[in-house]
Amino acid sequence: xxxxxxxxxxxxxxxxxxxxxxxxxxxxxxxxxxxxxxxxxxxxxxxxxxxxxxxxxxxxxxxxxxxxxxxxxxxxxxxxxxxxxxxxxxxxxxxxxxxxxxxxxxxxxxxxxxxxxxxxxxxxxxxxxxxxxxxxxxxxxxxxxxxxxxxxxxxxxxxxxxxxxxxxxxxxxxxxxxxxxxxxxxxxxxxxxxxxxxxxxxxxxxxxxxxxxxxxxxxxxxxxxxxxxxxxxxxxxxxxxxxxxxxxxxxxxxxxxxxxxxxxxxxxxxxxxxxxxxxxxxxxxxxxxxxxxxxxxxxxxxxxxxxxxxxxxxxxxxxxxxxxxxxxxxxxxxxxxxxxxxxxxxxxxxxxxxxxxxxx
Ligand code: 5AD
Ligand code: SF4
Numbered sequence: 001x002x003x004x005x006x007x008x009x010x011x012x013x014x015x016x017x018x019x020x021x022x023x024x025x026x027x028x029x030x031x032x033x034x035x036x037x038x039x040x041x042x043x044x045x046x047x048x049x050x051x052x053x054x055x056x057x058x059x060x061x062x063x064x065x066x067x068x069x070x071x072x073x074x075x076x077x078x079x080x081x082x083x084x085x086x087x088x089x090x091x092x093x094x095x096x097x098x099x100x101x102x103x104x105x106x107x108x109x110x111x112x113x114x115x116x117x118x119x120x121x122x123x124x125x126x127x128x129x130x131x132x133x134x135x136x137x138x139x140x141x142x143x144x145x146x147x148x149x150x151x152x153x154x155x156x157x158x159x160x161x162x163x164x165x166x167x168x169x170x171x172x173x174x175x176x177x178x179x180x181x182x183x184x185x186x187x188x189x190x191x192x193x194x195x196x197x198x199x200x201x202x203x204x205x206x207x208x209x210x211x212x213x214x215x216x217x218x219x220x221x222x223x224x225x226x227x228x229x230x231x232x233x234x235x236x237x238x239x240x241x242x243x244x245x246x247x248x249x250x251x252x253x254x255x256x257x258x259x260x261x262x263x264x265x266x267x268x269x270x271x272x273x274x275x276x277x278x279x280x281x282x283x284x285x286x287x288x289x290x291x292x293x294x295x296x297x298x299x300x301x302x303x304x305x306x307x308x309x310x311x312x313x314x315x316x317x318x319x320x321x322x323x324x325x326x327x328x329x330x331x332x333x334x335x336x337x338x339x340x341x342x343x344x345x346x347x348x349x350x351x352x353x354x355x356x357x358x359x360x
Contacts, residue, residue, distance in 0.1 A: 023259065052301070090102070103138055126154045144191045157352075161232075199227060205260045236318055
């Protein structure tokens, strides 16, 4: 049988070689792919986009990933941790505006003090907002005990990007030490699942040394792991990182965005009931990137609720957008864009991953 887009899209199980063909599609073919993903999203999760208010809790990080602007060895940024009151204010904003959900993200820290602070904070957030919010954590690799304590204190979802599913590529993008192993990252994902969380992961797209086969493997990895949520977006170079040196090896910004949207669309097709985020990195490289991702299957967006004065210090990559925008401006702009695209916002709904609910 000839391998046309239509043929592939009709298959019950789309295997790696077909995924690679979809990733290589030019404009006309991708439009067919996007339309199919759009229709599936409409049928499986509805045309609703859920807000997760993003709180960048601390930029202190004990790791040195080669791609990341807030890596420990970068002395350019002032390191900060929000006070509990600052977090509570952002959480109240989310609750008052019916976001129904927040994400607490930070660089990776593994001290007992950090783990205790988060546990206390979770309880305070629930009591300040009458448990109206579902809380997602994105705080890196931790021990099983810590994951369990945070879960008991009221966090229900956890995001931990695998970054790349190919272990050899992972080794190229991280220091060769015990704090940066692909195995530990995988083990953490399993612990999170075991601890009861809805588990999210993700990858960067368009990294130096990354191939189309790697990206197809990333999508197969999400499916094989039976993940509940995915956040992925283009890699964006940052001058203060070791990977900057290889910036001539990466695809153009436009190609990285297109590739990211194709990844979203294929993922919606192979895992129709999961939650998929339209990430900030997509918008960084193309002002319409996030809307295109929403059309092609994404159903989650993470408006930034970090107090504006800290934002310049949480620059994982260059040209991060909206660093000066107050939460209210962001909310109004997003609402306008999402409505213009014909979707509505899932105000007041937790928007849990249907995939997770169906598995339970
Ligand atoms: N470009 C794009 N994404 C990045 N991240 C870190 N550095 C970069 C970069 N230069 C992503 C990683 C990490 C998440 C918090 O941000 O995937 O998991
Ligand atoms: Fe730290 Fe995460 Fe950046 Fe790695 S990607 S340096 S763990 S903040």
